[in-house]
Amino acid sequence: MIKPVAYKKTLEGKSNAHLLTFNDGRDYVVKYFQPGFEKTLANEWVAYCLARYLGLPIPFAQLVEIPPEFSAQYPELSQMTQTQFQFASLYVPDCFDGHQVTEVPAISNNENLAGVILFDYWMCNRDRTRKNIILCDDTPKSYRLWIIDHAEVFASFNWTLQDLETLPITILKSATHQIMAYFIEDEQKFSEQLEIIQTLPIHLIEEIVALIPEDWQVTSEERKAIVTALVVRRKRILKKLMERFIKRVYRPIHEQDK
Numbered sequence: 001m002i003k004p005v006a007y008k009k010t011l012e013g014k015s016n017a018h019l020l021t022f023n024d025g026r027d028y029v030v031k032y033f034q035p036g037f038e039k040t041l042a043n044e045w046v047a048y049c050l051a052r053y054l055g056l057p058i059p060f061a062q063l064v065e066i067p068p069e070f071s072a073q074y075p076e077l078s079q080m081t082q083t084q085f086q087f088a089s090l091y092v093p094d095c096f097d098g099h100q101v102t103e104v105p106a107i108s109n110n111e112n113l114a115g116v117i118l119f120d121y122w123m124c125n126r127d128r129t130r131k132n133i134i135l136c137d138d139t140p141k142s143y144r145l146w147i148i149d150h151a152e153v154f155a156s157f158n159w160t161l162q163d164l165e166t167l168p169i170t171i172l173k174s175a176t177h178q179i180m181a182y183f184i185e186d187e188q189k190f191s192e193q194l195e196i197i198q199t200l201p202i203h204l205i206e207e208i209v210a211l212i213p214e215d216w217q218v219t220s221e222e223r224k225a226i227v228t229a230l231v232v233r234r235k236r237i238l239k240k241l242m243e244r245f246i247k248r249v250y251r252p253i254h255e256q257d258k
Contacts, residue, residue, distance in 0.1 A: 002022040002024050002064060004022055004064070005023050006078070007020055016034055016080075018076060028088040030086050031089075032066075032086050033079060034080070038157075039157055041213075041214050043153045051119060054115055057145060057146045083216060084214065085216075092146055096134065098131065104183075107144070107183045108144050113181075118242060121241045124153060125153045128177060159213055169237055178253065181245075181250045191242075193249070198238070
C-alpha cells in the first residue's frame, strides 16, 4: 500500500479534500471520514468501483492508510477523524474544471458521455456540476473529459436507510449533462450503456459494498439497502429516466443544432 510523504494543500469544496504526495511519486486527492458527512467515503468508494468497471473516465483511486504521526504534522489533517482507511483519488494535473473553460469545441472521449449520464441517473448523483468534471487538453481543438467527486451519490453525503428507499425519480437539473448531450452523436449510445449497466453482475455490486471499511460506519442493513437500491433502479427505473432524458434534453439540443 502506498504511503504519504508530503502534504501540499487543502482543496476547495465542502468535502474537505486534501492534496497529498505519496511514495509512488504521484499526487492524490485524499478524503477523510467526517462527522456530518458520514456517507461521503462509502459513496466515493461504491461510485468509483462501479464507474471503473463500466469503463467510465474516472481517475484511478484506492483505499490508503494515513499514519496518525503523519497527520499530526499538519493542522489541516490533525483535526480529521482518524479512521484506518481514507479514500484517495489520483490527481490529474494540468486540467480545468468545467467552470474554467468558456468554450468546448470537442470532447475526444465522447463515446463515454452517454455512460456517464446514465451512471449519474443510476447512482442518483445530483451533484454533476461543472466543478465535478475536469477537462484536459487532448488535441489543439478538443478536451478529454474526466468525472470526479461522487460524495453525493444516493442524493446525499449523509443519507439514511429511508433515503435509499425513496431516491428521487426525476430529471436531474444539470448544465453539465446538457454539455455532454451535445457531444453524443447517436442516441443509441444510451441504450447500449443501459444494457451494460443492467447486465453488471449483482455479485460484483455486493462485493464492492462488502469492501466498505467497517469504521466508515455503514451498517449491515445500510449495505443491503445500497445493493437493493442499485438493483431496483437499474431494473425498474433507469430505462424510464433514460427515455425522459432523451425526450426532454437530448433531442431538443440536437434538433436546435440542425
